[in-house]
Amino acid sequence: MINRVFCPFLSVVLCLFVTMVGCTPAEQTALSPLPSNKTLTPSLVASSTITIIPTTTLASTFTEIPTSTLLWSNAQVTPLATVLPPGLYLASVPNCEESTGPECIVTAFTLNGKVSETIATIPYRGIGLQSFVYNNHRLAFIIVRADSYGNQLPDVFQVIDLGTGDTFGILSPEGENCTLEDWSPDGTHLIALCKGRPEIDLISVPDGKLTTILDYSRVQNSELVYDQPRWSPDGKWLLFYEVAACGGCSFHEERYVMDMSCLSDLSTCRDAIRPLSSPGGENFVTSSSWTPDSHLAWILSNEIEVYDVESGQRLRTYYADPNGGKISQVAWSPDSKWIAIRQDNLPGMLVLSTQGNESLHLNIDVSNPFWISVP
Numbered sequence: 001m002i003n004r005v006f007c008p009f010l011s012v013v014l015c016l017f018v019t020m021v022g023c024t025p026a027e028q029t030a031l032s033p034l035p036s037n038k039t040l041t042p043s044l045v046a047s048s049t050i051t052i053i054p055t056t057t058l059a060s061t062f063t064e065i066p067t068s069t070l071l072w073s074n075a076q077v078t079p080l081a082t083v084l085p086p087g088l089y090l091a092s093v094p095n096c097e098e099s100t101g102p103e104c105i106v107t108a109f110t111l112n113g114k115v116s117e118t119i120a121t122i123p124y125r126g127i128g129l130q131s132f133v134y135n136n137h138r139l140a141f142i143i144v145r146a147d148s149y150g151n152q153l154p155d156v157f158q159v160i161d162l163g164t165g166d167t168f169g170i171l172s173p174e175g176e177n178c179t180l181e182d183w184s185p186d187g188t189h190l191i192a193l194c195k196g197r198p199e200i201d202l203i204s205v206p207d208g209k210l211t212t213i214l215d216y217s218r219v220q221n222s223e224l225v226y227d228q229p230r231w232s233p234d235g236k237w238l239l240f241y242e243v244a245a246c247g248g249c250s251f252h253e254e255r256y257v258m259d260m261s262c263l264s265d266l267s268t269c270r271d272a273i274r275p276l277s278s279p280g281g282e283n284f285v286t287s288s289s290w291t292p293d294s295h296l297a298w299i300l301s302n303e304i305e306v307y308d309v310e311s312g313q314r315l316r317t318y319y320a321d322p323n324g325g326k327i328s329q330v331a332w333s334p335d336s337k338w339i340a341i342r343q344d345n346l347p348g349m350l351v352l353s354t355q356g357n358e359s360l361h362l363n364i365d366v367s368n369p370f371w372i373s374v375p
Helices: 260-264 266-272
Strands: 063-065 087-092 103-109 116-123 128-135 138-146 152-161 167-171 178-183 189-194 200-204 210-214 224-231 237-244 253-259 273-275 287-290 296-300 303-307 314-319 327-332 338-343 349-353 359-362 370-374
Touching: 138 178, 152 178, 178 224, 189 224, 210 266, 224 287, 253 260, 253 266, 260 266, 266 273, 287 327, 296 327, 303 327, 327 370
Parallel strands: 128 178
Antiparallel strands: 063 167, 087 103, 087 370, 103 116, 128 138, 138 152, 152 167, 178 189, 189 200, 200 210, 224 237, 237 253, 253 273, 287 296, 296 303, 303 314, 327 338, 338 349, 349 359
């Protein structure tokens, strides 16, 4: 996660430039999405139908920002298919803040790491970009803003459709700083945590309406907040943590899943929650993720253990580099054949095959990794 950066010399008006660059010189070797001895069939994560029933208890509404105020007049947004040949690619978004320069470059790599291509360039003026989340060609992130006196302005939620080149922004409620945590499986909503209140919210895309699906009443008598909500690809479960929010108190962390069928009646969501037992003790799990087939993956230092949510049975274990240190980031390819892993003490990226003992070490600077499938 990127620290928020506020620059006193910023003007009140924010200009965000978004451009997709796809220029391959004639003499450059054509992109090959996979090593010659590999064959992957590109497939996207299956979508599910999600119905959210409007209620009178909606927390607030967001204001959509006209595209003309976010894009430079000569910005060109190029769809993925014009930049990348069909295939599966590993992509990266660097941690972008004032010290990293005026542009945030999104890059796609071939699986062997030998060829890269810029797929998006996001110029910004000394502000911070954070909370990158990706689903089915849609990349969303938060723009952190301040006025010329250094006073915080409402954040902007920016969405780029890498498939079509479309882009739009949503203004967050004034006085609230949010983080984007995940997409809904069908790409219609973003999951957000907003500071100052222990809630898990859904943000409708693109109209920006906010719906609270789990509010503070569950933890109002404790010093806990929600953390790391992650929606399973089949749409059935929401994984989330309850963690200590107070300074100096003893560490406390619990893990839960919520049956997302409760969205048809939001008043039932608190009763749709059940606790999860984690392997190796309460503090052994460093983070969690979902596999593309909606199994729960516990990140255990330098191992990944995959479990079935319904039965609690361990299905398989994947081992990262034993000398690479703790696993900090994990990205599953949409066809479930590869796992991209960042480790604290390992430069570059480790890519593990889920169908054998093969592993690839890519000596490239990859942050916030995600996979792109180009049909």
